[in-house]
Amino acid sequence: MTADQASRSFVSPRQYPDRSRKLISHLSLLWGRDTCDIRKCADCGFGFADPFVAGGAEFYNLAAPHPSYPTMKWEYERTIEELSGLGTAGKTAIDVGAGFGYFLDHIKDKLFRASDIYAVDYNEAAQQALRSKGYKTFSVDLREDGFTPMKEAFDIIFMFQVFEHMDRVDDVFARLKYLLKAQGSVFIAVPNDIRTHYMEGHGSLIDMPPNHIGRWTKDAFDAVCRRHGLQLSVCEREPFDLLKFLREDIVDSFLRRAEKPGSVSEFVRGLPRSKAQRIGQAMIALALAPSRLPAWAYAARNSSTLGSALWVKIDKGA
Known part of the structure; x- marks a missing residue:
């Protein structure tokens, strides 16, 4: 895809023309060219952006300056279920990409003491929210020297919907192994690659770089774990x-149509933000819903593999 196509996935050029122009220019500089490819490993199925470079603070300030986070997700529930059987008393945990701390709120004082919980997030509003809740907070990349915890500092590491954003994958896994105590565990949730392929093949959103640059599979996780002496213990897809x-499909298919220049969907999406604009978008999305019936029929036949998330538990031996 081109920088212009990628930019339209994040910002409406009608609604925010200046931000759109800046984002297109930034993407071209980030990639070192005006296009980015998505490739797939023939051995493990790992999908990756080429060039394999993550978006940084400038990208996210342009593409999504006001992030929002759900208070509960399936991967939170599944992780809490797993933690309940591990015995977490006196153990330390860190959430990488913690957002406003909604997952940590579910485990604080129930599974971990607040004083044993750490959090990492770049967003300034998220950092303030995390500190206000009593979590020890870092605002730097865990791979960098500015991230100061000592070797074998944590029993548990959480990375929910974060790893697909990250480049330098081997550096990430080397750091995870360094930070984990013996018998420690990492819980990771990423988008389900099968769901991504469904969306892109049936007129829904493209999982656009440089927001998501890695498309993880069970085989890909297993390969990188073996390379770093870690063990992929559990891998599950969201029901x-x-x-x-x-x-989600009604909304996402509307947004995909709204990326097409000159379309009615693009025009309505580009109107000033207001209640009338939201109603207009909803009406068009619902009017287009019947055209989604063939895609829904395919999804119904393959529903066992089309949950939103892929969840893994990775363990470090003694």
């Missing part, structure tokens, strides 16, 4: 939820 799927 399929029909109502959640339909809501």
